Amino acid sequence: MGLFSFIKNAGAAVFGIGKTNEEDDAEARAATEAKELRLEEAAARNLEETIADLELKVEDFSVFIDDDMARVSGQAYDQATKEKIVLIVGNTAGIATVDDQLTVEHVEPEAQFYTVVSGDTLGKIAKHYYGNAMKYPEIFEANKPMLTDPDKIYPGQVLRIPNLD
Template identity: 45%
Template sequence: MGIINFIKEAGEKLFGAASTPAAAATPAADPAANLADLNQKAGDAIAAYIRSQGLNADNLGVTYDGVSHTVTVTGTAADQPTKEKILVAAGNVQNVDKVNDQMSVTNPAPEAQHHTVVAGDNLWKIAEKYYGSGAKNDVIFQANTPMLKSPDKIYPGQVLVIPPLQ
């Protein structure tokens, strides 16, 4: 459990320009209620995105705080890889800067590391860095599916799960 940092400008675009979470909106009678409504909609959109990736957890809860650009994720995942995919899916959304991990795991295992992609990175180079062999790049790809559709489709600012080798 803890905080995972992400790059706010990178990631899936779940919010349109007019509905950016916690952005200045049409003035409402109660600005606090408007902010709470925007945060609720953003949390719901992130939860829907997580589920659309085929990821789920018992009692999955996703809340968004537009002021701090932080997503808090709660619930119980069946295993460590599922938990890590849920957290990375939540963080790799545009306008998310941090993910507060409040999840638990039914079958705990060693935690993975995280790698923020920079320009020039590819899965081969990342596998060499963490495992000493680029040939192990498929381990990273598999740990990041379904968010990654192709090993060649990573982008700067994206955060990847780097699982421990078994």
């Protein structure tokens, strides 16, 4: 009888059984995308829970994550709450940008944001922004509950610098 040669992937195309390499690749890509989507959804839910646990005043809050971008929406009580939410989400590992879709119930002046560099202290930052290192508690208070200790800041962290006027 001997051996018969077949075109391996023709059977899948004709009878719908087995998988071609292209179908295997497509299925693997789909599985990877589905896993990434589940991870992004879980990360978004975790961020929503974190905001709730911190008891920040925001209604109808939601987070949507797509790759390294997070979109936040809802209604924050005030500008400080809105800024804290943006910072909490943005200071999360894996998030590169935050699309802020939050509205504010009580409008007030916006704070500045500052990215911590190596060697920074809250006193050094206060000296730069306010001309007085002893005003560091203003920065510390403006960043609660994200900060729990004025001596525990790290390079790359983004902080709120409130307007003192």
